[in-house]
Amino acid sequence: MSRSCLKINLMEKQFSSSESLALITEMIQKAKKEAAGDGSFQLLLWGWVIALCNFGHYYLAKSNFEMPYVVWFAVIPAVIWSFVHEIRKRKTSRIKTHLDDFLGQLWIAVFVGMVIILSFMPVLEYRHNPIILVLAGVGVFSTGAMIRDNSTKLGGAVLFLGAIVGFLLPVNEQYLTAGIAMVLGYLVPGYMLKSKFKNRV
Template identity: 45%
Template sequence: MSNKELSKDESLALITNMIGQAKHNVAKGGSFYFLLWGWVVMIANIGHYLIAKYDWLDYPYIVWILTIPAGIISMVHGAKRSKEAKVKSHLDRLYSQIWMAVFVGVLIILFFMSDINYNANAIILVFAGIGTFISGQALRFSPLIMGGVALWVASIIAFNLPPLDQYLVGAAGILAGYLIPGYLLRKAEK
């Protein structure tokens, strides 16, 4: 390998290429997570609402057990993608850390749900909106940016409703914030 210094143009081209590769790594397959979590969370929200509303089971939150296999699938998929990535950049690491921060924030909220009178859904929508909005900005993908905004609007609506009704708003927010942008991102990936 040569130790030759790069010109300004060569350096700029190298940096631009690395940023482009990092964006490609983040974007390629990114729809998988939005679609997986969108469907799981939307089904769980609707399921929780229906089970509680019609008193089908004593523990309507049991439907959220769906998130456990989704978490495992996400981790396996992420590990596989990480191995396949040609270049691992600062943007790749930052993107995954943003979603890790969202996940930790959601876990904290769930742990203290009784302290917030079980109004967790409205707060979780705020965190989901943050992750989605930043993802959209990182990818420069407007549907994800708008998805983040849709999740924030759903959060505002949910804050003004009883906890049970928040599940319906949560489902609608996830549809607008994760699923629609997720399918548009999948189309853009092809």
């Protein structure tokens, strides 16, 4: 084989390697963008639902309504909507990464933890809200760390702060605190993520 042919083959191999590296990098970046964009959906969905339920419960309790907890039935369609969205996302997603799997498993663990806490509300004397905020804070902060978004990490920190304040307040006031924490810890970073995702794509 002549030197010129050998040189061409080497250049083709280098070019192919460079192309492969660029493609892998692009796929990773796109996966992060998709994870961030989808994260905004979940933050906004649960931010609105849980914040409104907390505010509704607080208002009804202050109004001496006998069953202020009825507002929490709104969580049932939200759970269904959330799962349907996840199933559709997995079916239509062109790129599946360990990041997607990790975030999915993380929020399943957070959700299971919340269900366990809510199942033992009488044992906790209905002071469950601060514990729920701690679990939500772990999920939001970890999500922010994984997608490298400081506004989401700050949202997690706000939820931790809300939990601390909640532990210092009577049960009914904890609902008001949790509602405010959800607005600042879920909705604000959720809308910021949504805006950033739109600017990226």
